[in-house]
Structure formats: structure tokens, C-alpha cells
Amino acid sequence: MHKPIKTSLCAIALLASAVAGAADGAKQDAKGISGGTVKIGVLADMSGIFSDLSGEGAVTAARMAVDDFVAEQKPGFKVEVVTADHQNKTDVAASRAREWYDTEGVDMITDVINSAVALAVSEVTRDKDRVLMVTGAGSTTINNEQCSPNTILYAWDTYSLANSLGRTITEQGHDRWYFVTVDYALGKSIEYDATKAVENSGGEVLGSLHHPMGASDFASFMLQAQSSGADVIGIANAGGDLHNAVRVANEFGINQSQKIVGLAASMTDVHALGLEVTQGMLLVEGFYWAQDDAARQWSKRFKEKTGKMPNMLNAATYSAVTNYLSAAKELGTDDADAVLAHLHEQEINDLFAKNGRIRPDGQMVHDVYLYEVKSPKESEGEWDYYKLRETVPAEKAYQPLSESRCPLVNS
Known part of the structure; x- marks a missing residue:
């Protein structure tokens, strides 16, 4: 995650904010959010063997989460979604993740379907001290031998x-x-x-x-x-x-x-x-579009955008992005350690997860x-x-x- 802004820069920002008058409240809400923007990266299989499970469905779910979050919670900071096709290649996935973290200010990556891809991105995420919420892959290696404090295995596992x-x-x-x-x-x-x-x-x-x-x-x-x-x-x-x-x-x-x-x-x-x-x-x-009223209502909206009902991974991506953004807003920061600690303390009950909680091994059980x-x-x-x-x-x-x-x- 981005390093905290130095005190002198904070003072300058606050002074400029005070002069801005009507914009003052919004800028103070964004205090602690690096660059005033939270960036979500959806690293998916857009054209390969997992594209029906991942692909445009994952991107749509993430964008729906952002739109709903901004409309309902009015966070006072910007939220952007960037996307890429990892092509089911670990080197492509790791390179894209590193570029996103180093030069594009991405705070959290999600989807990463394909377990080898997820493991490669998890290593980069740990090195860069950001957040990875895996909603596509399900290998138990992700939360066992190669577990990471920066990675949450969110949707399922084998x-x-x-x-x-x-x-x-x-x-x-x-x-x-x-x-x-x-x-x-x-x-x-x-x-x-x-x-x-x-x-x-x-x-x-x-x-x-x-x-x-x-x-x-x-x-x-x-x-x-x-x-x-x-x-x-x-x-x-x-x-x-x-x-x-x-x-x-x-x-x-x-x-x-x-x-x-x-x-x-x-x-x-x-x-x-x-x-x-x-x-x-x-x-x-872990999810079925008709399991309850909340799932039905959201799934109907998803189908209007994509022409098909969401699968479990799509719903998990929506949930992961929503909970990440809610944590950043509540804390007033996108610092990885702070957001991850907050997420580990929460009980997750939403349209995707029932009785969900994130364990020390990074597994979100539900x-x-x-x-x-x-x-x-x-x-x-x-x-x-x-x-x-x-x-x-x-x-x-x-x-x-x-x-x-x-x-x-x-x-």
C-alpha cells in the first residue's frame, strides 16, 4: 500500500482544502486515501478456458460493486476499476500486477482465476504490501503452504x-x-x-x-x-x-x-x-442466484447487463470489492495492513456469503x-x-x- 503522506505535505493539503470552501468536506473524507482514489484491479481470464466463469462477468460484478458503493455510501473519494487479461500465464499475471502496483496505484486485485496465476500474483502482492482477494481460484495451497498475510481466499476452495x-x-x-x-x-x-x-x-x-x-x-x-x-x-x-x-x-x-x-x-x-x-x-x-430475495434482485440486475445469471465467482467478486471499499471508507485509509486487519474482524453476511469470516490462514469461510x-x-x-x-x-x-x-x- 502507498506509504503515509509526510506531515508537511498533509499540512499543505489541509490548507488548500480549507481555501476550497465547499469542497472541504469531500477532501477531508479522502484524507488517508492515497491520491484520493481507491483503485481496484480485476485480473481475469478474458478469452481462455475460464472466460465463462471469469472474464466479463468478473468485470461487470466489480463495476456493479463500485457503482453501488459510491451511490449508497458516498465515500468522499474516487473509486476506479482497471482490468486485464492474464491469459492463464503466470508471468503475464505477475508482470501486470507489478505494473499496477508500481505505476498505476492499484490498491487491491481480485478474481485471478487459475490457481497458478493466483499464487504468482499473491507473491507479488506480498512483496508490494497490497491486497489480493482471490475470487476465481480455489487451490488449498493458497491458504496453506503458500499462504500470505496480504491474500484472502474469498470465494471457495477445493x-x-x-x-x-x-x-x-x-x-x-x-x-x-x-x-x-x-x-x-x-x-x-x-x-x-x-x-x-x-x-x-x-x-x-x-x-x-x-x-x-x-x-x-x-x-x-x-x-x-x-x-x-x-x-x-x-x-x-x-x-x-x-x-x-x-x-x-x-x-x-x-x-x-x-x-x-x-x-x-x-x-x-x-x-x-x-x-x-x-x-x-x-x-x-457457495451461491445460487435464486437462493434468497437479495440474491434474486442483484442477479436480475446482473443479467440485464450481461444477458446471463451470475455464477458463484461473479457474486463473490461483487462481495469482495464491496467489503474492501467499505473497510477503506470506515477506516479512512487504503493502507493494506489496516484494511486487512479490519476485514479479519468482520462477520460477512451479504448477498454472497452467509456466516462468513476471514481466518488467520486467509480463508474466508462461509x-x-x-x-x-x-x-x-x-x-x-x-x-x-x-x-x-x-x-x-x-x-x-x-x-x-x-x-x-x-x-x-x-x-
Whole structure:
């Protein structure tokens, strides 16, 4: 964060402010805000494989947050949003973050979908002593081995999804699992956490298979999973691999006899595949546009701007930007240490998070929801996709601090 202005400069600014008369109140409100402007950087995937989850949706959510904040709280300082495409390249992301911090006065960066990108930007953010609120990525490395006092893992993580699904579904009596897992870090991490949750809840994992990313034929994988005799087939992959696995499950009628669980699935996937293909699939989300009146009202506004309903990451970006700006206004400063300390003290309850709080490891924990995808007959129209099966409290969803590998915990 910018260094405090020297006392002599403060005196000059105050003198000029006094002469300005009518503008006096506004300038005093901005005292402590570097340059009188708070800058938010949305570093997103604007054109790549995560652009449907991130991209213009993240930018729109951030700008809505700024517009609402300025209109409702009348802060007395300016707020600007800058955006960039990180291209899913760590060097591009780190270079852009450094440039924003060094030459453009950016105070906080958000989104940074893609865990490798998030980790690269987190390192730069710590070095420059600014704020990073990760709403796109969800690797548990961000709040464990590579945790940072300047980074908040705000929206989700792989542990909360896998643990919530594994534990809740097993406790409901579907306790024999088989995993179809993509053979890289994301899939292995999800399978590991889900396996622990299943076994700790008294269930049994009958086996798993690992497939390469971008596999062209999922028929043999899904038929092998079907023949295992498991009650539940946990699909631990994302993007095109997830879509192909779910399509095959529907095509062969596997989803009629076994529960299909999308361990990293989202509403974006359901919308892309359609209810005919995804009906009956179970998944966990931290936000759904129809979960309550506040979510509905905001989501309707978002759809008017984008043509589609917001996903969980979009809502998290709106929440993160709003809470950051509110903290800066309340404190009268954009100093990173002060704003972060303030955020760590707050309970967050808004259109995105319920019972949210930021822990010492930088994880923002909040309630999450187990949903079942509706059949086409049950849906009342476009975007009406989910039936709520269970609310999973924050303390049951996320990795316990006692298991944390973050050096900041109990340090």
C-alpha cells in the first residue's frame, strides 16, 4: 500500500482544502486515501478456458460493486476499476500486477482465476504490501503452504467442495464411492479430500481411475465406474472433461442407477450442458442466484447487463470489492495492513456469503449448499436449475484450522 503522506505535505493539503470552501468536506473524507482514489484491479481470464466463469462477468460484478458503493455510501473519494487479461500465464499475471502496483496505484486485485496465476500474483502482492482477494481460484495451497498475510481466499476452495459433498452424501446413506479423476493436481487434490470425507463418515471408496486432461473418449471410463457397483460416481475434473463425463453418464443411463457427483461443477457447467443431460447431478455451490430475495434482485440486475445469471465467482467478486471499499471508507485509509486487519474482524453476511469470516490462514469461510440439478419437467424456466438438498455450515465445510499447513496460523 502507498506509504503515509509526510506531515508537511498533509499540512499543505489541509490548507488548500480549507481555501476550497465547499469542497472541504469531500477532501477531508479522502484524507488517508492515497491520491484520493481507491483503485481496484480485476485480473481475469478474458478469452481462455475460464472466460465463462471469469472474464466479463468478473468485470461487470466489480463495476456493479463500485457503482453501488459510491451511490449508497458516498465515500468522499474516487473509486476506479482497471482490468486485464492474464491469459492463464503466470508471468503475464505477475508482470501486470507489478505494473499496477508500481505505476498505476492499484490498491487491491481480485478474481485471478487459475490457481497458478493466483499464487504468482499473491507473491507479488506480498512483496508490494497490497491486497489480493482471490475470487476465481480455489487451490488449498493458497491458504496453506503458500499462504500470505496480504491474500484472502474469498470465494471457495477445493477442500470445501470435496469435503461437503463426500461427507453429506455419505451421511445420507450413499456410502460406496468410485472416482473418475483428471490426472493432474486439481483432480488429485479433490479426490484426496473427498476420500477422507467419505471414509471419516463411515463410507467406502471402491476405487478410482485417472484420465489425462482433454481425454477424447469417456465411455470406457464411465462404464468402468458403473461396473464398480458404487452408489456414487464422483467426477473429479472440470471444463470439457467434466462435460464429456456427464454426457456419457446420461447417454448410457448411468445417472439413472448411480448418483453422479460433480465435485468441481458449477451452474456454468449445468447451463452449458442443459438439464436433460445434468438432471439428478449433485454439486456444491457457495451461491445460487435464486437462493434468497437479495440474491434474486442483484442477479436480475446482473443479467440485464450481461444477458446471463451470475455464477458463484461473479457474486463473490461483487462481495469482495464491496467489503474492501467499505473497510477503506470506515477506516479512512487504503493502507493494506489496516484494511486487512479490519476485514479479519468482520462477520460477512451479504448477498454472497452467509456466516462468513476471514481466518488467520486467509480463508474466508462461509456456509455452502448441496444442490441437486432439476429435471426439465421440474424447471420453471431458463436458469431455474437447482433444488436445495442441504445447507452445509461453514465450520463443517472447510478445512479445520487444526489441520492447517499455513505458517501464519498460531505463529
